[in-house]
Amino acid sequence: MKIAKAVNRLGTEAVYNIFAKTKQLAKEGKSIIDLSLGQSDFKSPKHAVDAAIQALKDGYHGYTLPNGIIECREAVSRKIKSLYGATIDPERIVIMPGGKPTMHYAISFFGEVGGEIIYPDPGFPIYESMINFTGAKAVPYNMTDNEDFSMNPDKILSLINEKTRLLILNNPHNPTGGFTEKNVIDKLVKGLKNFPNLVILSDEVYDRLIFDKKKIPTLLNYPDLHERLIVLNGWSKTYAMTGWRLGWGVWPEKLIEHVFKFCVNSHSCVNTPAQYGAIAALEGPEDHLNNMMKEFNKRRKLIVEGLRSLKGVECSTPGGSFFAFPNVKKTGMNGEEFTKICLEKAGVAMIPGTAFGKFATDNVRFNFATSTENISKAIQKIDKIL
Numbered sequence: 001m002k003i004a005k006a007v008n009r010l011g012t013e014a015v016y017n018i019f020a021k022t023k024q025l026a027k028e029g030k031s032i033i034d035l036s037l038g039q040s041d042f043k044s045p046k047h048a049v050d051a052a053i054q055a056l057k058d059g060y061h062g063y064t065l066p067n068g069i070i071e072c073r074e075a076v077s078r079k080i081k082s083l084y085g086a087t088i089d090p091e092r093i094v095i096m097p098g099g100k101p102t103m104h105y106a107i108s109f110f111g112e113v114g115g116e117i118i119y120p121d122p123g124f125p126i127y128e129s130m131i132n133f134t135g136a137k138a139v140p141y142n143m144t145d146n147e148d149f150s151m152n153p154d155k156i157l158s159l160i161n162e163k164t165r166l167l168i169l170n171n172p173h174n175p176t177g178g179f180t181e182k183n184v185i186d187k188l189v190k191g192l193k194n195f196p197n198l199v200i201l202s203d204e205v206y207d208r209l210i211f212d213k214k215k216i217p218t219l220l221n222y223p224d225l226h227e228r229l230i231v232l233n234g235w236s237k238t239y240a241m242t243g244w245r246l247g248w249g250v251w252p253e254k255l256i257e258h259v260f261k262f263c264v265n266s267h268s269c270v271n272t273p274a275q276y277g278a279i280a281a282l283e284g285p286e287d288h289l290n291n292m293m294k295e296f297n298k299r300r301k302l303i304v305e306g307l308r309s310l311k312g313v314e315c316s317t318p319g320g321s322f323f324a325f326p327n328v329k330k331t332g333m334n335g336e337e338f339t340k341i342c343l344e345k346a347g348v349a350m351i352p353g354t355a356f357g358k359f360a361t362d363n364v365r366f367n368f369a370t371s372t373e374n375i376s377k378a379i380q381k382i383d384k385i386l
């Protein structure tokens with residue numbers, strides 16, 4: 001069997017290896033507190049669950065248009081308008097099986113041998129994996145430059161050259177929890193005017209998980225960029241719907257026919273009843289999200305204070321998402337060593353910074369979308385072995 005070379009260039013998400021190891025240890029009777037996965041412990045909103053079940057009962061089981069049912073695309077468009085004031089034609093919106101396919105498609109459209117793609121490191125591992133798959137050169141920018149893990153526009157702009165095809169941004173940021181404010185995004189967008197052929201993929205999947213009453217400076221609010229902007233978003237994080245596999249992308253008008261074809265050539269359409277659940281999630285009351293954020297706020301405080309109380313651990317306060325990304329260098333260990341002993345000796349699972357690139361060798365990622373009891377216990381257990 002001769003597998004195409006590109007397939008061997010694909011990477012993965014280390015979280016799945018840790019997930020498997022955690023399950024194995026649990027099977028062996030070891031009690032593990034799992035702070036590794038990128039999802040919330042909240043249930044999906046009841047009105048979304050009910051709407052999906054009702055859709056199935058009403059017989060909505062067939063194929064839909066590859067870009068999603070118009071009702072769902074219109075609901076996304078209305079939500080964007082009500083949250084951010086931006087007017088987006090539903091024909092530019094594509095419903096996807098999760099947030100991930102939007103990055104897969106965007107990187108496939110612009111990645112090829114001879115081209116370059118700029119992306120955050122540490123960053124969501126699929127950016128680099130997909131860039132390598134396409135044969136383009138992966139050009140990382142370091143997200144640990146600033147203490148609060150915000151973007152550094154000068155550095156990002158300095159990496160652009162005539163070969164650069166795509167720039168990937170992610171705000172709020174996984175794995176660091178960094179949040180980049182509007183004045184910084186303004187500066188970046190201003191600089192991007194000098195590179196009119198460069199396409200931007202803005203991954204805003206954590207747009208509603210921002211603390212301290214701050215709002216995302218969504219790239220959708222920079223109309224000058226619209227012809228070369230792809231925005232990735234979805235239901236996974238905001239509505240605790242990761243396993244539903246529901247996302248949306250906003251695309252430049254001239255790319256829509258290509259996205260449509262990619263959908264036809266891969267998944268045909270997104271799960272039909274799930275799309276009805278998705279509409280209900282967008283249009284229903286937001287108590288679920290508000291309660292979740294209230295709880296995450298408490299948990300953020302607890303985990304940051306807990307981590308800071310550990311000898312040799314330094315932690316900045318995450319501005320968004322549900323991740324804390326402490327630096328463990330002063331424990332005398334790097335992130336990988338720290339992760340290993342925490343799992344094996346303390347029974348606490350987390351992810352080393354190196355699972356997200358090459359720069360964050362001294363960091364580890366904790367997911368704090370878990371109970372306060374779990375967080376407190378995890379800190380106590382780590383404290384004991386340190």
Ligand SMILES: Cc1ncc(COP(=O)(O)O)c(C=O)c1O
Pocket residue numbers: 038097098099100101124170173174203205234235236237242246247
């Ligand atoms: C930054 C970022 N983008 C995209 C995704 C993918 O989201 P989904 O599960 O909806 O595919 C994730 C998931 O963890 C993420 O952290």
